[in-house]
Amino acid sequence: MEEKEISQAVISRLPRYFRYLGELKDTGKERISSQELSGIMKVTASQIRQDLNNFSKFGQQGYGYNVEFLYTEIGKILGLHKKHHLVLIGAGNLGQAIANYMNFEKRGFIISGIFDIDQDLIGKKVRDIPVRSMEELESFVKEHNIDIGVLTIPKDAAVEAAKRLVSCGIHGIWNFAHVDLNVPEDVLVENVHLSDSLMKLSYNINRYGESKSGRSGKQ
Ligand code: NAI
Secondary structure, eight states: OOOOOOOHHHHHHHHHHHHHHHHHHHTTOOEEOHHHHHHHHTSOHHHHHHHHTTSSOOSBTTTBEEHHHHHHHHHHHTTTTSOEEEEEEOOSHHHHHHHHOTHHHHTTEEEEEEEESOTTTTTOEETTEEEEEGGGHHHHHHHTTOOEEEEOSOHHHHHHHHHHHHHTTOOEEEEOSSSOOOOOTTSEEEEOOHHHHHHHHHHHHHHHHHHHHHHHTOO
């Protein structure tokens, strides 16, 4: 497939296409028009065509998109055709919730190891994965071909843990700690802050409330 620079905005929409197409594929749907997909995804048909046109010609005039093909190709673009091996650092509330979520594995994200400093947690299992001492981190990462580190620890601890992960050749960090990590250019960091999403919701609720009261003339 033709390779060109794709904007991060388009990339950030691909997982959603991938999810919907996966569901359509599971129902046996073979092809879909941008119009039909637009109705399901609540995105305009022109946005869909514009997004998918970034990847050579996925669709055909008068035919639409082949669901299975599009699903597979978007999966490849997202790197989901390869397995990723993860270590999760911090087996507290958030870490355990992530480790217990099975769907990541269906997408090829395998949590191979869980680490913590709490002696009461070390040796316990989260979904059959033992919690290990941080002393084992470097040797485990190297031996198990780990490419992603997940940080579910307090922010001060996250800075140090990220340094250790980088020193053993990790490629990506999925960072839940509320801190911006300084890492070399070849290490990719994806920050996830649930509260950012909640604040966005709050903004939209406020804005909607204001526009409604504006329309009705109420204060
Ligand atoms: P928690 O206190 O339940 O778990 C934290 C775990 O990290 C504990 O098991 C602790 O022993 C371990 N830990 C502390 N220092 C460590 C170190 N140096 N190395 C390895 N393990 C270490 O806290 P919770 O609720 O699971 O939250 C974890 C972190 O994630 C917090 O910093 C919190 O602010 C953040 N968080 C972020 C969210 C987001 O959306 N980004 C949402 C919820 C929490």
